[in-house]
Amino acid sequence: MNIQTLIDDEVNRIGKEIVSLRRVIHxxxxIGLEVFHTAHVIVQSLHDSGIxxxxxxxxxxxxxxxxGKxxxxxxxxxxxxxxxPLTEETGLGYASKVKGKMHACGHDLHAAALTGVAKILWSLRGQLKGSFKLVFQPGEETLDGAEAMIEDGLLVNPVPQAALGFHNWPSLATGSxxxxxxVSFAGSxxxxxxxTGLSGHAAHPHSAIDTITAAANFIMQLQTIVSREIAPVKPAVISVGRIEGGTAENIIAEKVFLSGTMRAIDPEVLLKLRQTIERLLHGLETSMxxxxxxxxSKQVPSLLNDKAVLEKVLYSARSMLGNDKVVEMDEGSMGTEDFAYISSKIPSVYLRIGSKSPDSDVRMVHRPDFAPNEAFLDVAMRLISRLAIDFTGEN
Structure with missing residues (x-):
């Protein structure tokens, strides 16, 4: 009996259990590093299988x-x-029971699928070569979970020769x-x-220092950095996502708070973005x-795929799914993934796995109506198990 048949049999055996696990997690x-209940549910499921x-x-x-043996x-x-931190609006029977919190990126799918992979590898371990280190990580959205686990010895005893990360992708057909x-993701x-300026009456702005006008000026200047300071062939993005200031409509605001992100593939470009922002702020002090x-924040590196590992992964994926179900993306993402802390130390590959739902038009994560296709679980368990087993030498 070949390895794929063995994997398929295991997936058929545990499929309903993993769907139930996913719904409990969902x-x-x-949020963030405080995922102790989720971890407990996963540990209990593993222990139920003797793992x-x-x-x-x-x-x-x-x-x-x-x-393996x-x-x-x-x-x-x-x-x-x-x-x-979103309030769920899917209307699902297993929707979030926690107001203001939701699995709007599908990490519940990821954790349940990897639990299934653990059960498959454990069941087949007497027929396998090598070893498998399965990692259930907190704090991806806050970009501090991978680093915390690395600092706690994740990448030693044993040292992995390769690493594989994955994410459900709601715009990609399920089964692909x-x-x-x-490039999988940019650094950020x-x-x-x-x-800080000087507050005053709105009728007498000349007697105050207006931080709202200064903030508006600065935000507009930011948008010229990428177009006039960075080479057009070097991808870069600067976004301001939050701005707060003022207490009343007739008071010149003394303080304005802004926060945002810089993103680039090349770390030298990120450095130049930061240096240019500082230069603009020095000018703002004088002009406004x-x-x-x-x-x-701490800089997160770009997530780059290792060529040699990718070749092995793609060979196995095509053998399992078919050439037409293994899609090369036209471009990477300017988003950020803290799996990059692992990929910067170990040869790695990061895959998107289709979760497009036939019952929803939602094609983007981080939305309150995000409802991916649960058939993702079946595909992900089969695919990740096969890729891991092939890499360690079964086929």
Whole structure:
């Protein structure tokens, strides 16, 4: 019996269990690093199958290490577990029971699917080579979960030779997978800026220093950085996502707070974006008479696919799904994924796996009406198991 038949039999055996697990996780979303209930549910499911694991890695992270019968390389498989601060509007029977929190990015799908993969690999371990390190990670949306787990020893004992990350993709047909040959996600850095002026009566602006006008001027200047400071062949984005200032319509605001993000593939471009922002702010101090204070988050690196690992992954994916179901993307994403902290240390590949729903027109994550196709679970369990087993040397 070939390996794909064995995987398929296991998926058929546990399929309903994994759907139920996903729905339990979906009903109780948690945010950031504080995903302890989600981790507990996953650990309990693993223990029910007799699978040992280590919890509380980097906080709420869970790690499973499964060894095959024969020696071989180790591959790391990672799924995220955290939700988002949104109130769900799907109307599903298993919708979030936590007001203001929702699995609007499908991390519940990822965590349930990887739990299924753990059960499959555990069941077949007597016929496998190498070893498998399965990682259930908190804090992807906050971009601090992977790093926390790495600092807690994730990438040692054993050291993986490769890593595989994945994400459901609601614009991609269920049953398909997609990749970019080089770039999966851009690097990024967030900034927080406070402008301070002098408050006064709106009827006498000449006696005040208007931070709202200064903020508006600065935001418009930001939009010239990419078009006039960065080479057109170098992708870059600057976005201001939040602005707060003022207390009343007839008072010149003394302070304005802004926050946003810078994104680029090339780390040198990110550095230039930051340097240019600082230059513009120095000019703003002179031209608009405001004072500024700016701080930056830690820079997240770009997520790049390793060519050699990608070749192996694509060969296996095409063998399983068919050439027409393995899609090369025209471009990577300017979004950010903290799996990049892993991929910057270990040869890695990141895949999109189709979750397009026939019952929904929603083709984007991070929406209150996000309702992906649960058939994703079946496909993801089969695909991730097959890719991992092939990599470690079964086929």
């Amino acid at each position: 009903e109780h979303p948690e 040992p694991c280590k919890d509380k890695v980097g906080g709420a992270g869970v790690v499973v290490h499964i060894e 024969e020696p071989g390389p180790c591959i790391l498989l990672r799924a995220d577990m955290d939700g988002l 997978t997609a990749y970019h040959p080089i 850095q967030a900034f927080s800026l406070t402008l 008479r405001v004072r500024y204070k700016i701080s930056y």
